Amino acid sequence: xxxxxxxxxxxxxxxxxxxxxxxxxxxxxxxxxxxxxxxxxxxxxxxxxxxxxxxxxxxxxxxxxxxxxxxxxxxxxxxxxxxxxxxxxxxxxxxxxxxxxxxxxxxxxxxxxxxxxxxxxxxxxxxxxxxxxxxxxxxxxxxxxxxxxxxxxxxxxxxxxxxxxxxxxxxxxxxxxxxxxxxxxxxxxxxxxxxxxxxxxxxxxxxxxxxxxxxxxxxxxxxxxxxxxxxxxxxxxxxxxxxxxxxxxxxxxxxxxxxxxxxxxxxxxxxxxxxxxxxxxxxxxxxxxxxxxxxxxxxxxxxxxxxxxxxxxxxxxxxxxxxxxxxxxxxxxxxxxxxxxxxxxxxxxxxxxxxxxxxxxxxxxxxxxxxxxxxxxxxxxxxxxxxxxxxxxxxxxxxxxxxxxxxxxxxxxxxxxxxxxxxxxxxxxxxxxxxxxxxxxxxxxxxxxxxxxxxxxxxxxxxxxxxxxxxxxxxxxxx
Amino acid sequence: xxxxxxxxxxxxxxxxxxxxxxxxxxxxxxxxxxxxxxxxxxxxxxxxxxxxxxxxxxxxxxxxxxxxxxxxxxxxxxxxxxxxxxxxxxxxxxxxxxxxxxxxxxxxxxxxxxxxxxxxxxxxxxxxxxxxxxxxxxxxxxxxxxxxxxxxxxxxxxxxxxxxxxxxxxxxxxxxxxxxxxxxxxxxxxxxxxxxxxxxxxxxxxxxxxxxxxxxxxxxxxxxxxxxxxxxxxxxxxxxxxxxxxxxxxxxxxxxxxxxxxxxxxxxxxxxxxxxxxxxxxxxxxxxxxxxxxxxxxxxxxxxxxxxxxxxxxxxxxxxxxxxxxxxxxxxxxxxxxxxxxxxxxxxxxxxxxxxxxxxxxxxxxxxxxxxxxxxxxxxxxxxxxxxxxxxxxxxxxxxxxxxxxxxxxxxxxxxxxxxxxxxxxxxxxxxxxxxxxxxxxxxxxxxxxxx
Numbered sequence: 001x002x003x004x005x006x007x008x009x010x011x012x013x014x015x016x017x018x019x020x021x022x023x024x025x026x027x028x029x030x031x032x033x034x035x036x037x038x039x040x041x042x043x044x045x046x047x048x049x050x051x052x053x054x055x056x057x058x059x060x061x062x063x064x065x066x067x068x069x070x071x072x073x074x075x076x077x078x079x080x081x082x083x084x085x086x087x088x089x090x091x092x093x094x095x096x097x098x099x100x101x102x103x104x105x106x107x108x109x110x111x112x113x114x115x116x117x118x119x120x121x122x123x124x125x126x127x128x129x130x131x132x133x134x135x136x137x138x139x140x141x142x143x144x145x146x147x148x149x150x151x152x153x154x155x156x157x158x159x160x161x162x163x164x165x166x167x168x169x170x171x172x173x174x175x176x177x178x179x180x181x182x183x184x185x186x187x188x189x190x191x192x193x194x195x196x197x198x199x200x201x202x203x204x205x206x207x208x209x210x211x212x213x214x215x216x217x218x219x220x221x222x223x224x225x226x227x228x229x230x231x232x233x234x235x236x237x238x239x240x241x242x243x244x245x246x247x248x249x250x251x252x253x254x255x256x257x258x259x260x261x262x263x264x265x266x267x268x269x270x271x272x273x274x275x276x277x278x279x280x281x282x283x284x285x286x287x288x289x290x291x292x293x294x295x296x297x298x299x300x301x302x303x304x305x306x307x308x309x310x311x312x313x314x315x316x317x318x319x320x321x322x323x324x325x326x327x328x329x330x331x332x333x334x335x336x337x338x339x340x341x342x343x344x345x346x347x348x349x350x351x352x353x354x355x356x357x358x359x360x361x362x363x364x365x366x367x368x369x370x371x372x373x374x375x376x377x378x379x380x381x382x383x384x385x386x387x388x389x390x391x392x393x394x395x396x397x398x399x400x401x402x403x404x405x406x407x408x409x410x411x412x413x414x415x416x417x418x419x420x421x422x423x424x425x426x427x428x429x430x431x432x433x434x435x436x437x438x439x440x441x442x443x444x445x446x447x448x449x450x451x452x453x454x455x456x457x458x459x460x461x462x463x464x465x466x467x468x469x470x471x472x473x474x475x476x477x478x479x
Numbered sequence: 480x481x482x483x484x485x486x487x488x489x490x491x492x493x494x495x496x497x498x499x500x501x502x503x504x505x506x507x508x509x510x511x512x513x514x515x516x517x518x519x520x521x522x523x524x525x526x527x528x529x530x531x532x533x534x535x536x537x538x539x540x541x542x543x544x545x546x547x548x549x550x551x552x553x554x555x556x557x558x559x560x561x562x563x564x565x566x567x568x569x570x571x572x573x574x575x576x577x578x579x580x581x582x583x584x585x586x587x588x589x590x591x592x593x594x595x596x597x598x599x600x601x602x603x604x605x606x607x608x609x610x611x612x613x614x615x616x617x618x619x620x621x622x623x624x625x626x627x628x629x630x631x632x633x634x635x636x637x638x639x640x641x642x643x644x645x646x647x648x649x650x651x652x653x654x655x656x657x658x659x660x661x662x663x664x665x666x667x668x669x670x671x672x673x674x675x676x677x678x679x680x681x682x683x684x685x686x687x688x689x690x691x692x693x694x695x696x697x698x699x700x701x702x703x704x705x706x707x708x709x710x711x712x713x714x715x716x717x718x719x720x721x722x723x724x725x726x727x728x729x730x731x732x733x734x735x736x737x738x739x740x741x742x743x744x745x746x747x748x749x750x751x752x753x754x755x756x757x758x759x760x761x762x763x764x765x766x767x768x769x770x771x772x773x774x775x776x777x778x779x780x781x782x783x784x785x786x787x788x789x790x791x792x793x794x795x796x797x798x799x800x801x802x803x804x805x806x807x808x809x810x811x812x813x814x815x816x817x818x819x820x821x822x823x824x825x826x827x828x829x830x831x832x833x834x835x836x837x838x839x840x841x842x843x844x845x846x847x848x849x850x851x852x853x854x855x856x857x858x859x860x861x862x863x864x865x866x867x868x869x870x871x872x873x874x875x876x877x878x879x880x881x882x883x884x885x886x887x888x889x890x891x892x893x894x895x896x897x898x899x900x901x902x903x904x905x906x907x908x909x910x911x912x913x914x915x916x917x918x919x920x921x922x923x924x925x926x927x928x929x930x931x
Contacts, residue, residue: 368755368757368770371756372741372745372758373748373756374745374748374749376749376752
């Protein structure tokens with residue numbers, strides 16, 4: 001492990017975080033929220049100090065990453081960003097407990113949207129903005145953003161570790177341009193979303209925060225009832241944009257390149273759309289008796305399916321009151337998650353697709369042991385190493401889910417609460433069922449459980465391995 | 480003509496032998512001296528030792544005054560480089576390259592322009608195309624095409640209970656209800672040129688000339704094969720298998736490939752998603768049977784070992800697989816095949832040589848040489864294709880008024896898109912393509928040679 005390379009890069013990331021905090025500070029100043037201003041000022045001071053020290057100490061390091069540094073760098077960066085980023089919540093006194101503040105911050109950066117705050121409307125504007133803005137930053141990835149400005153050898157390792165999906169590659173030869181393209185598409189879509197919301201007469205501050213939550217597929221709202229009190233138009237716009245942000249940005253790039261046919265042929269996209277249509281249909285039939293009106297039924301079903309599968313976590317209605325079939329469908333959607341290369345979390349549609357194809361192959365293999373079958377995705381053969389990766393991911397994913405579930409159960413809430421909370425945090429969704437449902441929060445959990453859930457959120461967002469890589473001692477040996 | 484042949488391998492030396500016999504001046508180029516020595520002893524050629532893609536070696540082979548360069552070394556890239564270099568040194572030279580890598584086959588037409596190639600030959604692909612043709616009309620043991628695919632000579636075996644059994648040839652057209660001609664019959668290893676009184680009997684191998692669009696009718700009316708080939712098993716997963724599987728899948732047949740190399744299986748499975756690939760030894764009879772040999776309509780043996788191909792084919796024939804095709808690399812094995820009960824045999828090297836020799840003949844076609852020569856009836860007869868020219872004697876005269884040599888039979892005349900089986904009233908005119916069948920090998924070089 002080359003600590004200097006790591007230190008230098010983290011120094012830069014922190015400096016970037018300080019810069020990103022400035023708009024929140026300005027909003028607090030504008031609204032003369034003194035406690036929040038103090039919180040932001042002190043935090044920015046601390047972050048810049050740490051950043052400068054790191055950069056001076058490691059000034060001689062070269063920007064050259066091997067696979068190992070790449071993975072560790074991503075894991076550590078996210079940890080440090082959250083550990084320091086949550087300070088304004090504490091210092092301003094709006095979320096006094098440090099662990100609660102950290103939970104809220106990690107939930108923001110990992111685009112989970114799970115909250116321990118029970119009285120959201122009482123938070124100051126600056127803090128609300130910072131909470132939502134962290135979704136937008138964490139959605140596409142902070143490091144990817146930094147790579148648009150700082151060239152580094154081996155930067156593809158950083159991209160691989162931070163971007164979700166089993167096969168991550170650059171769009172164009174230069175990492176810098178690749179990052180710029182990703183962020184350009186991200187910003188264009190976000191601005192479009194904002195325009196649509198403003199057209200529906202949403203207040204500017206609410207609209208900006210909602211866009212952050214939608215774009216990063218995060219789910220922090222500025223009202224206690226999330227999106228329930230907004231007009232059906234605003235809810236529908238948000239549902240559609242959530243779906244868009246849950247798609248693979250590489251696919252959007254195909255559209256930019258005018259390869260429309262390949263866009264619609266993409267197998268992952270088809271599965272994603274198919275699952276959505278199927279789930280909406282099942283839920284709509286199931287909950288029709290509650291709303292008694294076909295349009296309300298469809299709107300709520302579509303919004304909730306879109307919100308859960310993209311791992312956003314906005315709500316328009318308390319789905320805790322839905323029949324258990326609908327809740328079961330939502331739980332399953334939590335497991336599926338969005339597309340690879342999107343801002344969403346979860347297991348990812350493409351992995352599900354590959355796992356299903358792998359199962360089909362295993363069945364055929366049992367009947368014809370000599371048969372050689374190549375697994376294909378989008379008309380190209382999938383490497384065996386990718387298949388191994390997907391299977392290993394599935395196994396790790398399952399193990400972590402089970403262990404987290406066991407540990408969280410110590411607190412004594414209902415099984416439904418615990419299962420849904422772990423699923424919700426690990427897949428970066430937000431609300432769970434029962435106690436942690438749309439009207440509840442994660443506040444009742446003990447400090448221990450909150451830490452477990454924090455780790456789950458980070459592991460889920462970074463697709464497990466960058467976090468697991470921090471554990472073995474051998475990672476930290478100097479070389 | 481002055482012809483340079485680069486690469487004195489299997490194909491190279493066969494072409495050299497054939498072209499030298501037809502009177503061309505051949506220069507063989509190869510980097511292996513001992514191979515050249517062997518060729519020098521057997522064939523009337525000269526040789527240059529060295530890398531055929533180097534300018535010095537090409538100059539030594541007198542590329543400036545050569546009319547044609549045939550690059551048939553083992554490596555596609557060397558062949559291409561050799562042809563481009565030669566083309567650069569002598570813009571008037573014709574170049575033929577052997578290109579075998581499947582990844583290059585789709586771009587063969589572009590390569591004509593980019594590399595100045597006159598012809599790219601791919602023996603494996605030719606073999607696959609040939610086998611596909613056989614599988615499309617199962618029942619024919621062999622098919623030879625003439626006149627750009629408008630006329631064919633096909634081989635059929637007279638089986639027990641066939642309507643051909645004990646049929647005098649003059650009643651043939653009435654039985655098959657279409658216009659065909661029997662141009663040769665092999666009975667007991669002897670080739671006979673039959674007349675109208677000849678009576679077919681069981682075990683005869685009959686060579687029919689027919690317009691291509693009559694083939695389906697011929698098969699139907701003879702009730703040779705009632706069902707189309709739907710399931711094919713390929714033993715051996717080399718390049719021929721790959722090409723063949725591609726063609727057959729496109730025709731809507733299902734394909735199973737048995738190959739014993741694991742890595743190769745993976746490559747095949749990746750590149751042919753619709754084919755079923757099994758990793759196993761084709762020589763192991765339980766493997767073939769487990770993977771469904773008995774449900775297959777056809778089996779093609781394509782391994783690199785001739786002996787293995789023969790054994791597997793024999794076994795499949797005994798099992799009752801309706802159509803069995805055997806690939807043989809060594810033509811000499813072919814004589815053995817006949818004593819066994821194997822039917823269709825395809826030889827990549829022969830196909831490749833034939834297409835190159837055909838190109839050479841076309842190059843000098845101005846002198847009235849044959850467009851193509853096909854060996855039929857196990858090489859005991861030849862079918863030769865000619866273009867009728869303005870100065871060809873006897874143009875426009877009914878055939879009954881022309882005296883032709885006794886061992887020559889005019890088997891078809893194609894004018895425009897129409898192919899006729901000639902009778903006494905038929906005539907040919909300039910621009911027509913005439914196919915003649917002769918028992919005397921190599922004696923007919925030009926169309927006028929057939930007249931007595």
